[in-house]
Amino acid sequence: MTDPSIWSAPHSPGPVDAVVAVPGSKSLTNRWLVLAALADGPCTLRRPLRSRDSERMVEALRCLGVVVDDGSEDAWTVTAPDRLHGDTEVDCGQAGTVMRFVPPIAALAHGAVRFDGHPTARTRPVGPVLEGLRALGVEVDDGGRGTLPYTVTGRGSVRGGHVPVDASASSQFVSALLLAGARFEEGLTLEHTGQTLPSTTHVEMTVQALRAVGVRVDQPHARTWRIEPGPVRAFDVAVEPDLSSAAPFVALAAVTGGTVTVPGWPAVTTQPGDRLREILELMGARTSLTEVGLVVRGPAGDDGRPARLAGVELDLSDVGELTPVVAALAALADGPSRLSGIGHLRGHETDRLAALVTEIGRLGGRAEETEDGLTVTPVPLHAARLRTYHDHRMAMFAAVVGAAVPGVQVEDVATADKTFPGFHEAWERAVGGDGAARGNAAAVQA
Ligand SMILES: O=C(O)C1=C[C@@H](OP(=O)(O)O)[C@@H](O)[C@H](O)C1
Numbered sequence: 001m002t003d004p005s006i007w008s009a010p011h012s013p014g015p016v017d018a019v020v021a022v023p024g025s026k027s028l029t030n031r032w033l034v035l036a037a038l039a040d041g042p043c044t045l046r047r048p049l050r051s052r053d054s055e056r057m058v059e060a061l062r063c064l065g066v067v068v069d070d071g072s073e074d075a076w077t078v079t080a081p082d083r084l085h086g087d088t089e090v091d092c093g094q095a096g097t098v099m100r101f102v103p104p105i106a107a108l109a110h111g112a113v114r115f116d117g118h119p120t121a122r123t124r125p126v127g128p129v130l131e132g133l134r135a136l137g138v139e140v141d142d143g144g145r146g147t148l149p150y151t152v153t154g155r156g157s158v159r160g161g162h163v164p165v166d167a168s169a170s171s172q173f174v175s176a177l178l179l180a181g182a183r184f185e186e187g188l189t190l191e192h193t194g195q196t197l198p199s200t201t202h203v204e205m206t207v208q209a210l211r212a213v214g215v216r217v218d219q220p221h222a223r224t225w226r227i228e229p230g231p232v233r234a235f236d237v238a239v240e241p242d243l244s245s246a247a248p249f250v251a252l253a254a255v256t257g258g259t260v261t262v263p264g265w266p267a268v269t270t271q272p273g274d275r276l277r278e279i280l281e282l283m284g285a286r287t288s289l290t291e292v293g294l295v296v297r298g299p300a301g302d303d304g305r306p307a308r309l310a311g312v313e314l315d316l317s318d319v320g321e322l323t324p325v326v327a328a329l330a331a332l333a334d335g336p337s338r339l340s341g342i343g344h345l346r347g348h349e350t351d352r353l354a355a356l357v358t359e360i361g362r363l364g365g366r367a368e369e370t371e372d373g374l375t376v377t378p379v380p381l382h383a384a385r386l387r388t389y390h391d392h393r394m395a396m397f398a399a400v401v402g403a404a405v406p407g408v409q410v411e412d413v414a415t416a417d418k419t420f421p422g423f424h425e426a427w428e429r430a431v432g433g434d435g436a437a438r439g440n441a442a443a444v445q446a
């Protein structure tokens with residue numbers, strides 16, 4: 001009998017040719033939801049992401065009294081209550097954005113809000129957000145652990161002011177406090193005190209989202225942000241497609257010497273996935289941003305067979321969530337790669353550096369952890385059964401490798417639902433269902 005939790009990743013013996021529409025951005029959907037919960041009128045999110053992470057955010061806000069009408073796939077409306085209420089429990093699931101962005105909102109509510117989540121989420125760092133709230137006068141009980149579970153007891157208002165935060169383990173500590181800062185009585189001056197700050201693109205995404213809803217944000221120093229107190233203006237926004245969810249699909253073009261088009265790729269964006277254009281070019285693919293979207297062509301020889309990709313040296317600190325897909329490309333390249341600036345990935349959904357080393361090893365490949373990243377030395381890979389560690393991006397890593405290496409099986413591919421519901425079905429359509437390469441473009445609606 002076949003085990004339904006094991007997925008045979010389709011192998012593509014030739015170039016794929018697909019058009020893949022990916023779902024909305026997790027990071028943008030969850031930021032707009034949080035801002036809508038603080039806004040001065042009803043807000044509309046168009047083409048939002050409906051996935052485990054955004055459902056957890058919707059539920060968290062509902063627990064606080066926010067009314068979210070998510071009945072339609074096209075547009076959700078969000079209406080903040082007159083008073084956010086506490087005396088409730090929030091299930092963060094595995095969503096970093098829920099466990100970090102919602103406590104400052106809970107601090108503005110009336111009553112105790114208890115946070116917990118998936119067992120894997122209980123090891124992820126949140127301490128600096130909780131410490132920051134305490135420094136601003138908020139009552140927080142985390143048993144001194146700095147991880148889930150914890151309780152934030154809101155008194156309806158937060159004093160605000162200056163707060164030092166060491167955000168070297170996650171940029172989300174900065175985003176969390178900035179997102180709520182305009183609703184603090186004295187606003188917020190946040191000073192990052194750590195040596196390094198990962199995912200600065202995501203901090204910029206927060207700053208741009210705040211400015212778009214009328215919040216004044218200044219950055220007096222590279223590592224200091226000032227949020228003036230004031231209203232969050234009601235808004236109506238369209239959510240961009242998630243470019244990190246597009247990552248495995250554009251990688252599919254690269255490893256098969258084929259073509260993948262992602263419609264709706266924004267011309268200007270704060271999403272880290274936009275850096276894929278540069279990364280893919282460095283590895284030997286060709287990319288063009290057209291009116292239709294991003295078109296990626298993988299390198300191919302005169303016989304049409306995929307040509308090998310080049311190894312790369314990359315600092316991925318700003319775009320860490322791309323690492324698993326980039327590591328898959330590196331494992332399939334013809335020269336060594338060094339990926340740096342990503343030590344903080346040890347605190348993601350799983351320890352991604354350890355997971356990638358283990359899974360590349362299972363395929364017969366060679367990868368090693370460095371202090372702040374990975375080295376990958378390509379050797380021919382063989383069939384293997386890969387684990388996904390409850391990590392959506394490890395499922396995406398496995399799918400990319402499986403397109404190039406016959407016989408890859410994947411445990412719990414459904415974990416990709418965290419940000420991409422129906423990922424493996426979309427993947428099968430893109431590769432060609434039965435693994436055969438196709439001549440025609442296939443529209444894949446996620
Ligand atoms: O703010 C956000 O939406 C995110 C910030 C990043 O977190 P880290 O800075 O913890 O890597 C990123 O990896 C995560 O997927 C989403």
Ligand SMILES: C=C(OP(=O)(O)O)C(=O)O
Pocket residue numbers: 094095096097321348349393419
């Ligand atoms: C790190 C990630 O998620 P989270 O928002 O849970 O931190 C990710 O999506 O790669």
